[in-house]
Each structure stands twice: as structure tokens, then as C-alpha cells.
Amino acid sequence: MHVIVLGAGLLGVTSAWFLRQQGHDVTVIDRQASPAAETSFANGGQVSVSHAEPWANPGAPAKLLKWLGREDAPLLFRLRADPAQWRWGLEFLRQCTPGRTRHNILQIVRLGTYSRATLQQLRQEIGLQYEQRTQGILHFYTSAAEFEAAVAPAEQMRALGCERRLVSADEAVAIEPALRHIRPQLAGATYTAEDESGDAHRFVQELAKRCAAAGVQFRMSHTVTALRQAGGQIDHVEATDAEGRFQRLKADAYVLAMGSLSPRLAAPLGIRLPIYPAKGYSVTMPVKDAAMAHQVSLTDDEYKLVFSRLGDRLRIAGTAELNGYDRDLNRVRCEAIVRRVEEVFPGAGDTTQAQFWTGLRPATPSNVPIIGRSKLANLFMNTGHGTLGWTHACGSGKSIARIVSGLRPEVAFSFAA
Template sequence: MKVIVLGAGVVGINTAYYLQSQGHEVTVVDRQAQPGAETSFANGGQISVSHAEPWANPGAPLKVLQWLAKEDAPLLFRLRADLRQWLWGLSFMIECLPSRTRHNIAQMVRLGTYSRESLQALRAETGIDYEQRTQGILHFYTSAKEFDAAIGPTEQMRALGCDRRLISADEALALEPALRHIHPQLAGATYTAADESGNALMFTRKLASLCAERGVQFLMNHQITALRSAGGELDYVEAIDGEGRFTQLKADAYVLSLGSFSPLLAETAGLRLNIYPAKGYSVTMPVRDASLAHEVSLTDDEYKLVFSRLGDKLRIAGTAELNGYDRELNPVRCQAIVRRVEQLFPGAGDASQAQFWCGLRPATPSNVPYIGKSKLGRLYLNTGHGTLGWTHGCGSGRALADIVSGRKPEVDFAFTGQ
């Protein structure tokens, strides 16, 4: 079957890989010149099954209210005259109910575990290298209140098979000596030994090259402008190539993996996807003193930041700003990240050479992505992964390829269209 994958980020490329592996003729279409050039470009680097507690949880509404006026808040709703944002926000509030939070954690743990296993199998099969580290992920807490709030979700994750362990401040220090500067402030931590980290951009581009070697076609520099339907199914895709020429792309099946732009394209075919862009930031800086720099990938839940070691560089990423499709770097938010890094690991990185980046994460109110059949015939969805596109990329691509092929995926997940 001929399949067109719309989007060349980490999710789209994984989808193309698994579709091709199942014998399909695959074409990937993207507006950028290279794969992974948008949200996958400089993310936090974590393969984090343990990062399964959604933003929408019982404690979130009060925090959001407290953060509304703070320019450097970890989660900032910048209220706009934007109906899409308000509808998303109302859905977010519903997902904060305890029952919804428990349901969403279960979905993300199951998909995350399956995806991590799929990545490990892909790595063993292909020998792909992407500065990966398999030393686990350590969540640390400098607030006793935040640590106490993490106990319930951690226990639920363990019951679901994610071996996230509660550990003491001393145990955290033994696992990651770079935490010694803040050891007196540590209220506790959790550790998930099976979690990993790595360079998502390097992975995406190497996997794209492997796809091309195996026959996947790439139409880069193609701006997708509309999805056109007829008779209750997707008929063709409209696009403009790099030379400004209009083209129609036709296939037997189509996969929408355009991240935050997915709902805009879906609307052209009469579909509504409850996805809103959450602008996230990252800082990348060279290691200045290796003896002070972390080796284990870390998560600072209070400040919504993750820390990964990518070769001789430190990658710190996180926070979320709901401000439409604005992609302007906010220096206040950039410096807030640098300030936190210096508080935690003074002297570890060279902040004078810091590189700042922001990208639009495709967030659903529940943090659970759309994976599966759409209401429109021949159109499949693999989008809305929020902060976990790198974590869920392999698993969602593999599962979606099974669905397109008429097979039942091996993971227990609430797929769309099922």
C-alpha cells in the first residue's frame, strides 16, 4: 500500500520506518529542508516513561492561577482572544479530576513502556547511535510538598509496571554526585533505572537516512496547505514545493504527524483535534567542569525542567507557555532556566556559550496523544504527543503502522477510531 506520512519530526520518521518495515511504499512530506527541524530539534533528550504524570492533575489549577502573573512561571497561560485556547483550557480543567488523571497516567505508562522497548529493539537491530545513555532518570525534589505530591503517582506507575522507586536524598546523591551542592535542600527523589536519554535530533536524522536507504521517499521543502476529502475519505493532499509550484499528492493512506500544526490541517478536512501549541524552551551549553556536571538524566519537577548529558554538552529543557503559535524567544524565560542551572550545578556548564531554543509542543489537555484511525477514511493520526514525542515516538510509530496494516497493536492503549 502507498502511504504518505505528513511530518518529518521524530514521530513522523518513526512512523515511516515501521510502515516501510511492514512492506508499505512510504513517502514523507515536510516543509523543512531536513528532518527533525522543528519540535524535535533541541528537546530535553529524555526517554522518560517515569514522566507520566500529566500537567492536568488535581494540583494544577491552583498552580496555574498562582503562575498567571509570573513571566518566568514553569507553566504560563498567556491568555489571548483565542477560542481554541479557551476551549483547550476548559478541557484541561476537566482532565485535572483525579479519575481522569489516573486514567491518563495509565495510558502514558503503557505507551511509554512499549515505546522504550521498541526503541531498544530498533537500536539493537540497526546499531543506530545517538549519544544515548542508559543510566536511568532521577527525579529530584527541593520542596517537601512537591515530593509528597509525587508519592501517589509514583506508586500508580509502579503498579502499572514502571519501576519508579522512591529514594532518599542520600541515595540520590550516591546515584548522581553532581547533586552535592543542593544535597541539604533535597526533600527526596525517585529513580527509574530503565529510563534513558539521548539526542533526539541525531536519532531522527540517522533514522531518516536509514529509511531513505530502504526506499522511503522524502519530499522536503513542501508546504502542506490543505487536506481534501471526497465521499467521506481523504482524497488528496495539497502542497506547494520549494519552487512555489502547487502539487497534489495522492496515496492509499495518509498519516497526520504535523505536531502543533496538525489541528490546522485537520480543519481543512472538517476534523477537530484538541491540540494546542505549548511553547517549550531549551538551553544547550558546553560542559565547563566535568567533575561538577551530571551524568544521569535528571528531572526537576518543581521547576518543570529536565537535564540531559549529550556528549560534551548539557541540555536543559522544559517549561511551557501557551501563547498560540508565537515562537519568539522570551529572554526572561531563557535566563530563568540558566539561573536554575547555576543554582543546582554551579560551574558545571559554560553559560557564556549557552544556545537558546524554543519549539511548539503539540499538547492535548490530557497529555495523551491521538494515535489511530481518524473519522475520515484513509486518514490516520499520530500526533499530539506534547512533551513526550521523543519518549513515545518509536512506540506510537510502531503501533500506528500495525493499525494501517490491519493488525492489532501489541500495547494496551486507547487508540482513536477503535
């Protein structure tokens, strides 16, 4: 069967790889000139099953009220005359109940655990190198209230098989000595030894090469303009190439993996995807003082930041701004990230060479991605992964390949019908 995958980011390329492994002819289409050039380009670098507590949780409404009007708020709703944003926001609030939070954590942990194992197996089988580190992920807390709030979710994750254990401030410094500077402020931490980190952009680039060598066709610099249906299924894709020439592309099945652009293509088909772009920021800087720089991947839950070591670079990413499809860099938010880095690891990175980046994460209100068959017989979804695209990429890609092939996925997850 010929399958067209729409999107060449983490989700698109992993889908293409596993579809090819199932024996399908695969074509990947993307508007960029190379794979992983948008949201997968400079993300936080974490493969973090332990990052399973969704933004929508019982404590979120109070935090949002506290952060209103703050340009440097970790989660910033920039209210617009945008019905999609308001619908998303109302559904977000609905997801903040304890029961829904527990259900969403269950889905996120199951998929994350499966995906991490799938990534490890893939890496071993084909020898991928992407500056990966397997030293675990440490969540640290400089607020006693934030640490207390993390106890119950961590307990639920442990019950689900994600070993996110509570550790003392002293243990945290023993795991990551670079935290010694803020030892007096540490209220506690959690540690998941099985979690990983690595350069997602490099991973996609390397996997795309393997895909091409296995026979996957890549049509880069092709902008998808519409999906056309006939008789209850997709008939063809319309696109323009780099020279603006019209293209009509046909296949037997189609996988929509275009991140925050997915709702725009699905809406004319009568499919409303509850996805809204959440603009995330990252800062990448060279290591300046190796003695002060972290080695273990870290999460600062209070500031909604993650820290990863990518060779001789530091990658710090996080925060979320809901402001439509705007990708402008907000200097206040950039400076807030650098300021926090300097508070925690003073002098570790060369801030004079800091590179700033934004990407539009495809966020669902629940943080649970949309994976599975749509109401159109030959259209499949692999989108809406929010902050966990890197964590869930391999598991989602393998699962959608099995679904397209008429096989049962290997993980207990609420796949779309």
C-alpha cells in the same frame, strides 16, 4: 499500499520506518529542508516513562493561580482572544480530577513502556547511535510538598510496571554525585533505572537515513497547504515546493504527524483535534567543569525542567507557554532556566556559549496523544504527544503502522477509532 506521512519529526520518521517494515511504499513530506528541524530539534532528550504524571492533575489549578502574572512561571497561560486556547484550557481543568489523572497516567505509562522497549529493540537491530545513555532518570525535589505530591503517582506507576522507586536525598546524591551541591535542599527523589536519554534530533536524522536506504521517499522543503477529501476519504494532498510550485500528491493512505500544525489541517475536514501549541524552551551549552556536570538524566519537577547529558553538551529543557503559534524567545524565561542550572550545578556549563531554542509541543489537555484512524477511512493520526514525543515515538510509530496495515497494535492503549 502507498502511504504518505505528513511530517518528518520524531513521529513522522518513526511512522515511516515501521510502515516500510510492513512492506508499504512510503513518502514523507515536510516543509523543512531536513528531518527533525522543528519540535524534535532540541528537546529535553529524555525517554522517560517515569514522566507520566500529566500537567493536568489535582494540584495543577492551585499552581496555575500561584503562577499567574509571572513571566518565568513553569506553566504560563498567556491569555489571548483565541477560542481554541479557551476550549483547551477548560478541557485541561476538566482533566484535573483524581479519576481522570489516574486514567491518563495509565494510558501514558502503557504506551511509554512499550515505546521504550521498541526503541531498545530498534537500536539493537540496526545499530543506531545518538549519544544515548542508559543510566536511568532521577526526579529530584527541593520542595517537601512537591516530593509528597509525587508519592502517589509514583506508586501508581510502579503498579503499572514502571519502576519509579522512592529514594532518599543521600541515595539521590549517590546516583548522581553532581547533586551534592544542593544536598541540604533535597527533600527526596524518585529513580527509574530503565529510563534513558539521548539526542532526539540525531536519532531522527540517523533513522531517516536508514529509511531512505530502505526505499522511503522524502519530499523536503514541501509545505502542505491542504488535505482534500472526496467520497469519505482523502483524495490528495496539496503542497508547494521550495520554489513555490503547486503540487498535488496522491496515495492510498495518509498519516498526519505534523505536531501542533495538525489541527489546522484537520479542521477543514470537520475533524477537531484537541491540540494546542505549548511553547517549550531549551538551553544547550558546552560542559565547562566535568566534575560539576551531571551524568544521569534528571527531572526537576518543581521547575518543570529536565537535564540531559549529550556527550560534551548539557541540554536543559522545559517550561510551557500557551501563547498560540508564537515562537519568539522570551529572555526572562531563558534566563530563568540558566539561573536554575547555576543554582543546581554551579559552573558545570559554559553559560557564555548557551544556545537558546523554542519549539511548539503539540499538547492535548490530558497529555494523552491521538493515535489511530480518523473518521475518514484512509486518514490516520499520530500527533498530540506534548512533552513526550521522544518517549512515545517508537511505540506510536510501530502502532500506527500496524493500524494502517489492518493489524492489532501490540499495546493496550485507547487508540482512536
